[in-house]
Amino acid sequence: MITEVRRLLDEKKYRALRDLLCDEEPCDVAMLFDKFPKDEIPLMFRILHKDFATEVFVEMDSDLQQALIQAFTDRELSEIINDLFMDDTVDIIEEMPASVVRRILHNTDMERRKKINQLLNYPEDTAGTIMTTEFVRLKAHLTVSDAFKTIKRTGLEKETIYTCYVTDEKRVLLGVVTVKQMLLADEDTLIGDLMVEDPIFCYTDDDKEDVTKAMRKYNFLAMPIVDKENRLVGIVTVDDAMDVLQEEETEDIEIMAAITPTDKPYLKTGVFETWKSRVPWLLILMISATFTSKILTHFESSLAALPILTAFVPLLMGTGGNAGSQSSVSIIRALSLEDIQMRDFAKVLLKEFLVALLCGLSLCIVNFGKMLLFDDVSRSVYGTQQSVLISLSVCITIAITVIIAKVAGSMLPILVKRIGLDPAVMASPFITTIVDVLSLLVYFGICTVLLGRFGIL
């Protein structure tokens, strides 16, 4: 495909190029453009059919959009901006530098500019920022055939026509009616009789993630968004909901891996930017590892007396970290999917404790067997009784560490959520750091008691 476009471009066969490109899906063309030098894109863009060009424009990455806007004449810019859906316009504007934004707003007609400014003013991450103001509004006294006429007259500019909204003279949302209902009903049926009353809706300042979750729960193609006076001001469509869902999941995953979330794709994020999103967490976690250093320094004499004890430190810390992250990640995900609620605290605690008990015992037994049968290095140096006692200390520590790790790993995300923070911060890296400290304390405690009693330490 690329080579074909290259050839047509070089041979200046623009008509053939247009036919080739306009046959593709807009998002594929946008991806294709991304592979060409930026100065060739305005030319390629201009040969596209106008409506198709708008669709391609929406699908482009913001750096490409910016390059194009800068190449546009005022007239071209005005044409394309007035053709865009409102929510797409706002998305694009949010990514542009101030000078480009001024030029866009300057080339937008008065009415649209007002709406854009309104949409830009909703607080970050609210339903208002992702909704579109283009939807089909019907009156209750219309018949189905009137309604179809309204749709026919105005539908082309609406992002979805399949769900229509019935409002009163104050624009307050009264009901919802789908094109499916209308198509299956009699032509003379009144919209007021057909509509579903008291529909589910969201407010402009609801969290956009909650809107998405509600849409998924109720299988909605669009969610009506009302202001504080219950007046219908916009809708969120399912395609935007899917994008929000994906962004939020990526954000969760990044937070869980101790990365400050960015909303740019991996290859579009610069080295310096990536460094900035990663290094603060590494620093915090590194400095918090001071505790483990202090503990090890504190027990330096024990380690010097019985150096073999050092050999099991990574094993204990690793197992504790893994056990804890299994629990914390399960709980973070279950909270995010709303599979568990705050009130399930006790149920979660009991379940994780029992699972931890089983896991702890399994690991304890397997490791005890392994240490006695295979790790005979220690036996030859320390003798059978000592060897058994050392193995026992390690394995009891494993069991206790796993229990601590799983209980802490499951409880901390819930507690963090309770105080209003994102539970995802309590994923592997933080759990690991906490569990590291606790497991070392348990380890040296058990060694001191068990090995001390038999005069080994």
Next chain:
Amino acid sequence: MITEVRRLLDEKKYRALRDLLCDEEPCDVAMLFDKFPKDEIPLMFRILHKDFATEVFVEMDSDLQQALIQAFTDRELSEIINDLFMDDTVDIIEEMPASVVRRILHNTDMERRKKINQLLNYPEDTAGTIMTTEFVRLKAHLTVSDAFKTIKRTGLEKETIYTCYVTDEKRVLLGVVTVKQMLLADEDTLIGDLMVEDPIFCYTDDDKEDVTKAMRKYNFLAMPIVDKENRLVGIVTVDDAMDVLQEEETEDIEIMAAITPTDKPYLKTGVFETWKSRVPWLLILMISATFTSKILTHFESSLAALPILTAFVPLLMGTGGNAGSQSSVSIIRALSLEDIQMRDFAKVLLKEFLVALLCGLSLCIVNFGKMLLFDDVSRSVYGTQQSVLISLSVCITIAITVIIAKVAGSMLPILVKRIGLDPAVMASPFITTIVDVLSLLVYFGICTVLLGRFGIL
């Protein structure tokens, strides 16, 4: 709500109860039923309006569905099953024990039974298993008004009517036409002139995740699914696509946390089942920690000579693990979102190397400062020159470890994907284990050279 339902149930006010329940959304009623004893559910279910009852049934968890099916008479069962959409029927059947499945199939009419069996036979995780066979099929020679008549006649039983599919006499997919196009067009327009030819489609044996990704990419409400002869056999609707998306994300997150994925919600999974999904990975990771033990045992004499070196082992391993998991998780996510492809290998390597260099240097400098200024325990015991050299060894190791961790963390998921496995297995736990070993080797290597040269070790 629950107390109200309880009261109406106890007072046997069934009509009021029906009015109350039928006013809610089906999925809310299903969640409400889950909070009542299983033997009261058939009664509550029977008082619902029939169509509404079917919708509630679809939204229930499979254990509730099973309880209800067992309480149903053959007639009730047959009514409800014949009312369900085909893909929902198959989803339900897949969760039921064999005896229940036999009863369901026995109470399904011949034609549906044949289709159900067909759907059940598609290999796991393919498009065939999530598609529905109920969609609107049109002929190219119809006019728009004919098409609307067809929709009116058959639309009620179709899962979506908004995208209609045009096929030839052999049922081969020719084009796609939306209700929006039809509503905005003239009544006499031929479907063949209106439809978009050569539409995007998937095959029945395509991976369901790929179908979902394509739908998200192209903003489709439904994706046509064809067999090997290009005959249209079903469609995947956007609500099912969103469910698949969510399941796959959960699966990815679980694999990244070293958990064998299960498709049940957290609280519905038993203790034993959760143990089974977690313990194998803990065992594998624990046993692979043997390598770190061996390395520490090997350098036992160095550690005995300079016990302070032990204190930094958790710091190094922790930092390496965190740095590695940042990279591996970023890459796994980018691969899953298709932000990066196999051919971006070199770009990723270069970027991660540069980010690692920056992160490594930052951590190295901060930690060097911290060790010299605050961790003066070591200085008082070892003297200034030794203290500086020890700090230097630790900090150089940190920098090298971060570089190794980030390069390994970014490359391993890509390599694992190349050989056809799920890149998510190369997340934190495995990267950590690998980086643990490497960081210890680097640490002792540097200590031996640097401290050995000055006669400290």
